[in-house]
Amino acid sequence: MVHTAARSMVVETLGDDAWQSILAEAQLNGELFISGQNYSDEVTFALIGAIAKVSGIEPENLLRLFGEYWIRYAAQSPYGTMFRIGGNRLDTFLSNLNRMHASIHSTMPASRMPSFEMLRQEGNRIDMLYTSDREGLTPFVEGLLKGLMTHFGETGHVSHSLTHEGDVFSLNCETASSALPGAA
Ligand code: HEM
Structure with a gap:
């Protein structure tokens, strides 16, 4: 889900071409990412590094922005019910x-x-x-x-x-x- 959210944030803000460059940079060509599936942390960190490089945003700042984005993304996802159940x-x-x-x-x-x-x-x-x-x-x-x-x-x-x-x-x-x- 973190990976599908990352793709969504990149495509929304930088466009689809940037996402393709990021996948190439992270050596994840053709990767689609499926929500609910487990991926190794190396994939996640390679992705973060590649997004930072292609976007020019400093990694710590990127993680901060991404954390905020993830909450909006998750609240609108099928997991959104978790946000309502949680209080x-x-x-x-x-x-x-x-x-x-x-x-x-x-x-x-x-x-x-x-x-x-x-x-x-x-x-x-x-x-x-x-x-x-x-x-x-x-x-x-x-x-x-x-x-x-x-x-x-x-x-x-x-x-x-x-x-x-x-x-x-x-x-x-x-x-x-x-x-x-x-x-x-
Ligand atoms: C719909 C709501 C949520 C779902 C479905 C969810 C699901 C998950 C899952 C599956 C993992 C484990 C990843 C793995 O090891 O494979 C995880 C980790 C994590 N979640 Fe959540 N989560 C939710 C909400 C939140 C919220 C609101 C926070 C806010 C603080 C949060 C903070 C974290 C952090 C920091 C990690 C893991 C990184 C670490 O090891 O520190 N999650 N979550």
């Missing part, structure tokens, strides 16, 4: 994220799921601890969380820091919408 508020959704991944994992045993633990919620800030056996995805996670904020009608920013607790992402909401407690 209609940002904090509820975030606390259900592990359960959601666990239920997807039961249908895709080869998948390697991350963990997202809500550490604290203070005022308009939510701190999430991210744990994964993959490296180099923190800008992607930043984009995903920003995308989720937008999805739930929030504006604000997401920051990342490596603390004694681990990889902590702080979601700083500017709007006091119904996505957070205490709001009307």
Whole structure:
């Protein structure tokens, strides 16, 4: 699904020719990508590298933009129901994220799921601890969380820091919408 979303983002913003150049650059000629199928991480990282090279966007920035795009893409996909089941508020959704991944994992045993633990919620800030056996995805996670904020009608920013607790992402909401407690 990540690969089909990447193709969609590239074709929408840079056109089909750019996508063909990216496949050639990543040595993935003729690859169609099927949602729900497992691909090795090498394919994903080759694709990210090739998109960065062809688009001229710096890889970290690209991962951030792609994270935001992925949320919009997934919410409109057949998996969109997951977004509705997960809750209609940002904090509820975030606390259900592990359960959601666990239920997807039961249908895709080869998948390697991350963990997202809500550490604290203070005022308009939510701190999430991210744990994964993959490296180099923190800008992607930043984009995903920003995308989720937008999805739930929030504006604000997401920051990342490596603390004694681990990889902590702080979601700083500017709007006091119904996505957070205490709001009307
Ligand atoms: C429709 C909703 C979602 C579906 C169907 C879904 C599905 C998946 C699957 C199948 C994987 C495992 C990939 C593999 O190892 O093969 C995965 C990994 C991941 N998901 Fe989700 N997910 C969803 C929503 C989210 C959301 C909302 C976030 C936001 C934070 C998120 C963050 C991640 C991250 C960061 C990884 C993996 C990379 C790592 O190892 O850290 N996912 N997801």
